[in-house]
Amino acid sequence: MASEPAETPIAQQGRSAGQYLAGHLRDYGMVLALIAIMAFFQVMTDGTLLRPVNITNLFLQNSYIIIMALGMLLVIVAGHIDLSVGSVVGFVGALAAVMMVNWDWSIYLTIPCCLLVGILIGAAQGYWIAYWRIPSFIVTLAGMLVFRGASLWLLAGQSVGPFPRQFQALSTGFIPDMLPFVKTMLGVERMNGFAVVTGLVIAGLIVWLGLRARNRNRAYGMSAEPMSFFIMRNLLVAGAIVFVSYKLATFRGLPNVLITMGVLTIIYAFITESTVLGRRIYALGGNEKAAKLSGIRTERLTFLTFVNMGMLAALAGLIFAARLNTATPKAGVSFELDVIAAVFIGGASMSGGVGKIVGAVVGAFIMGVMNNGMSIMGIGIDYQQVIKGLVLLAAVIFDVYNKNKQS
Amino acid sequence: MKPLLEMRSITKTFPGVKALNAVNLTVMEGEIHALVGENGAGKSTLMKVLSGVYPSGSYEGEIHYDGSVAAFSGIRESESVGIIIIHQELALVPLLSIAENLFIGNERASRGVVDWHETFQRTEALLKKVGLSESPGTLVDRIGVGKQQLVEIAKALSKDVRLLILDEPTSALSEKDSQALLDLLLELKAQGVTSIIISHKLNEVRSIADRVTVIRDGATISTLDARSDEITEDRIIRDMVGRDMAQRFPERESHPGDMLLEVRHWNVWHPEHSERQVIRDANLNVRAGEVVGIAGLMGAGRTELAMSIFGRSYGRRISGEVLIDGLPADVSTVDRSIAAGLAYVTEDRKHLGLVLDETIQRNITLANLPEVASFGVISEAQEINVAEGYRKAINIRTPGVFQKVGNLSGGNQQKVVLSKWLFANPKVLILDEPTRGIDVGAKYEIYGIINKLVADGKGVLMISSELPELLGMCDRIYVMNEGALVGELTAAEASQERIMSFIVRS
Numbered sequence: 001m002a003s004e005p006a007e008t009p010i011a012q013q014g015r016s017a018g019q020y021l022a023g024h025l026r027d028y029g030m031v032l033a034l035i036a037i038m039a040f041f042q043v044m045t046d047g048t049l050l051r052p053v054n055i056t057n058l059f060l061q062n063s064y065i066i067i068m069a070l071g072m073l074l075v076i077v078a079g080h081i082d083l084s085v086g087s088v089v090g091f092v093g094a095l096a097a098v099m100m101v102n103w104d105w106s107i108y109l110t111i112p113c114c115l116l117v118g119i120l121i122g123a124a125q126g127y128w129i130a131y132w133r134i135p136s137f138i139v140t141l142a143g144m145l146v147f148r149g150a151s152l153w154l155l156a157g158q159s160v161g162p163f164p165r166q167f168q169a170l171s172t173g174f175i176p177d178m179l180p181f182v183k184t185m186l187g188v189e190r191m192n193g194f195a196v197v198t199g200l201v202i203a204g205l206i207v208w209l210g211l212r213a214r215n216r217n218r219a220y221g222m223s224a225e226p227m228s229f230f231i232m233r234n235l236l237v238a239g240a241i242v243f244v245s246y247k248l249a250t251f252r253g254l255p256n257v258l259i260t261m262g263v264l265t266i267i268y269a270f271i272t273e274s275t276v277l278g279r280r281i282y283a284l285g286g287n288e289k290a291a292k293l294s295g296i297r298t299e300r301l302t303f304l305t306f307v308n309m310g311m312l313a314a315l316a317g318l319i320f321a322a323r324l325n326t327a328t329p330k331a332g333v334s335f336e337l338d339v340i341a342a343v344f345i346g347g348a349s350m351s352g353g354v355g356k357i358v359g360a361v362v363g364a365f366i367m368g369v370m371n372n373g374m375s376i377m378g379i380g381i382d383y384q385q386v387i388k389g390l391v392l393l394a395a396v397i398f399d400v401y402n403k404n405k406q407s
Numbered sequence: 408m409k410p411l412l413e414m415r416s417i418t419k420t421f422p423g424v425k426a427l428n429a430v431n432l433t434v435m436e437g438e439i440h441a442l443v444g445e446n447g448a449g450k451s452t453l454m455k456v457l458s459g460v461y462p463s464g465s466y467e468g469e470i471h472y473d474g475s476v477a478a479f480s481g482i483r484e485s486e487s488v489g490i491i492i493i494h495q496e497l498a499l500v501p502l503l504s505i506a507e508n509l510f511i512g513n514e515r516a517s518r519g520v521v522d523w524h525e526t527f528q529r530t531e532a533l534l535k536k537v538g539l540s541e542s543p544g545t546l547v548d549r550i551g552v553g554k555q556q557l558v559e560i561a562k563a564l565s566k567d568v569r570l571l572i573l574d575e576p577t578s579a580l581s582e583k584d585s586q587a588l589l590d591l592l593l594e595l596k597a598q599g600v601t602s603i604i605i606s607h608k609l610n611e612v613r614s615i616a617d618r619v620t621v622i623r624d625g626a627t628i629s630t631l632d633a634r635s636d637e638i639t640e641d642r643i644i645r646d647m648v649g650r651d652m653a654q655r656f657p658e659r660e661s662h663p664g665d666m667l668l669e670v671r672h673w674n675v676w677h678p679e680h681s682e683r684q685v686i687r688d689a690n691l692n693v694r695a696g697e698v699v700g701i702a703g704l705m706g707a708g709r710t711e712l713a714m715s716i717f718g719r720s721y722g723r724r725i726s727g728e729v730l731i732d733g734l735p736a737d738v739s740t741v742d743r744s745i746a747a748g749l750a751y752v753t754e755d756r757k758h759l760g761l762v763l764d765e766t767i768q769r770n771i772t773l774a775n776l777p778e779v780a781s782f783g784v785i786s787e788a789q790e791i792n793v794a795e796g797y798r799k800a801i802n803i804r805t806p807g808v809f810q811k812v813g814n815l816s817g818g819n820q821q822k823v824v825l826s827k828w829l830f831a832n833p834k835v836l837i838l839d840e841p842t843r844g845i846d847v848g849a850k851y852e853i854y855g856i857i858n859k860l861v862a863d864g865k866g867v868l869m870i871s872s873e874l875p876e877l878l879g880m881c882d883r884i885y886v887m888n889e890g891a892l893v894g895e896l897t898a899a900e901a902s903q904e905r906i907m908s909f910i911v912r913s
Contacts, residue, residue, distance in 0.1 A: 275783050279776060294774040296741075
């Protein structure tokens with residue numbers, strides 16, 4: 001009884017790269033937007049944007065936003081929101097300052113303690129959200145007020161600092177050149193060989209992984225992108241990585257924080273894409289009731305996403321404090337907005353179940369490059385805010401428009 | 408006596424389905440007219456045509472009301488001439504007062520400012536009319552369902568009702584409240600209000616209806632008159648179910664084996680209304696190689712029974728015992744139920760069964776992810792193999808397993824849900840309306856899958872509102888009504904008439 005026709009395949013094979021791109025604008029739109037924005041500011045700032053020192057700055061300035069965006073992506077994919085992260089950044093920074101400066105604790109005790117406090121904060125908020133079903137908006141709005149107040153109280157309204165050198169290295173340190181022979185081999189005076197080699201290795205790895213995934217997809221009849229498009233995309237990504245690492249190498253090498261951020265990004269991308277845990281978070285956000293009826297312990301999972309968010313917010317708090325070399329009561333104010341904006345610009349859905357780690361990172365860079373570029377151009381903070389707001393709105397409208405067009 | 412309402416050869420078509428086929432209904436001025444028929448016979452559709460929910464033009468046929476042709480484009484228009492419909496799920500706002508509810512959308516106000524004095528005064532008068540002694544300021548969620556039903560009727564009276572339509576008004580009421588409601592209907596009749604009452608309770612129909620119209624498969628079967636003594640329960644039941652066995656079912660030989668699932672003394676209370684018992688002392692069992700059906704009307708508690716067994720996904724204060732393979736089983740959470748060998752295939756696949764934004768592959772493995780993973784890392788190759796295997800084995804008609812399930816047809820979606828639960832490798836599958844909303848061809852395939860399951864020694868507990876389906880597929884059928892299992896029939900004993908009579912006489 002073959003009364004039902006086969007469903008038509010959504011993506012046909014064998015089309016040109018241009019057509020393919022038009023069909024997948026939603027997937028690549030934000031990367032293209034990032035490239036366009038960078039090109040725009042590169043021109044408008046007369047090349048300052050991509051100078052080695054500025055690229056280094058871009059990473060230092062945005063590392064804590066990106067680190068929090070990783071956790072926020074999970075929270076948003078699970079169908080929730082966390083407004084408290086900015087206040088947690090401030091609170092943990094203040095706590096670290098008090099521990100190190102007032103109590104003379106070593107950083108090897110301070111850092112684990114602060115991360116643990118972040119975990120506990122996440123657990124305290126996640127408990128009400130997951131097990132009592134109190135809306136996350138309310139719980140974390142309360143958290144936002146509580147921890148802002150708590151950091152004011154901890155610091156008694158003062159700035160506390162400076163910090164030991166080792167602690168500052170969390171943010172402003174660089175990986176020393178472990179491969180000095182590269183420099184001599186290439187006969188260049190000022191260059192960090194380790195940074196260049198790392199860049200080349202990562203670029204190669206990305207191309208290799210891409211080829212492997214492509215072959216596997218083809219083996220299972222998944223609609224693969226056209227070869228021309230694949231080559232173009234990989235050339236672009238690998239080229240960008242080599243370019244950035246070369247630029248960094250000619251300044252001071254790879255910032256510690258770039259390594260932290262990179263490793264975390266890879267770990268979270270892996271968790272979301274390849275593990276049972278990640279898959280269950282997407283199912284929870286996509287359809288909580290169906291997930292629950294499939295045997296997934298949805299409450300525990302929700303709880304864990306907030307615990308994780310608390311930990312990453314604490315880490316971001318430490319890095320931010322290290323960068324400023326002082327803890328102030330105002331630290332982290334409105335960070336939550338940048339983080340949430342980054343995740344939504346990166347294509348996550350307000351209703352949960354949709355979003356990618358790479359998207360959130362790209363979203364954070366879009367915000368970061370705009371902040372940086374506009375500051376170099378000397379645009380006032382007033383216009384900056386307006387422009388950032390409009391970009392967020394445009395990104396989400398673009399996403400919704402493409403989604404409607406697809407269905 | 409002249410007719411107040413005449414609906415002449417009403418035909419209403421939905422994409423692919425003829426819900427009403429030249430239905431005629433005549434209601435006399437001042438009578439109580441009962442409309443009976445099975446689930447899905449077309450009663451509610453007919454009432455939606457009448458009240459303008461399906462606007463004039465979206466159906467064929469004519470409606471004559473009060474001597475002239477009526478063409479309503481919406482509920483407001485039908486209400487303006489006095490046709491008021493009270494739905495089975497009451498449309499009251501729980502956290503507003505009785506008075507506020509009565510005049511919602513019809514506020515006693517001048518220039519947008521509510522006149523509370525007039526509102527309360529008129530409410531009191533209306534409440535007196537329906538025999539309710541609550542204060543107008545009482546919040547609706549503070550009074551019971553029976554009184555809420557009376558508030559709905561008072562609301563209808565506030566709109567100068569001439570033709571009152573009640574859809575299953577007593578299905579949620581106790582014996583006493585039901586009687587009060589029926590008495591009120593008789594009283595309204597004395598005041599000249601005409602009523603149409605949709606009901607499954609034939610004893611009620613017999614006691615108050617002047618005439619009865621039976622609808623089956625979207626067509627009028629008969630209109631019986633009380634004065635000529637035509638209204639007997641047997642006659643109504645015969646007219647309700649007397650259809651040919653049009654559907655076909657694949658053949659299967661029955662070889663019941665060992666006892667797989669036993670449920671003993673199962674009691675469940677409503678999750679919100681803690682005084683309402685939803686399941687009353689249910690006892691049932693399923694053997695290996697057996698398809699066991701649960702028949703019953705909507706709201707009989709079949710889904711609630713199944714979900715409360717499956718990881719306590721429904722209800723509160725659950726008590727009773729579940730045995731699997733003769734041993735007490737821990738079914739206190741969904742993951743434990745799955746581990747114990749149960750699977751529940753929901754009736755509501757879009758909301759409870761599938762993650763619509765995800766692919767076929769990801770939906771199929773969702774209930775048993777560890778099977779395709781090692782150390783928590785999913786092997787996508789293994790996952791694709793599993794999904795492809797089910798796609799071919801049970802004929803999910805798509806080119807691959809990377810389609811989003813939201814884009815699939817109902818039949819294909821149902822097969823994805825089934826695959827998900829087959830992959831969880833259960834001993835007993837509870838199938839809740841497994842063929843709802845899918846076409847005949849896909850239905851036949853699903854029956855085939857069920858037969859194959861029991862041939863492999865699994866047990867199937869099948870809930871269905873389609874009696875022919877139960878009769879065609881099951882070795883045994885339990886009949887459920889108002890939360891209790893009121894009868895058990897073997898395949899040989901079972902007939903539509905017997906099942907229906909268990910329901911209407913319990």
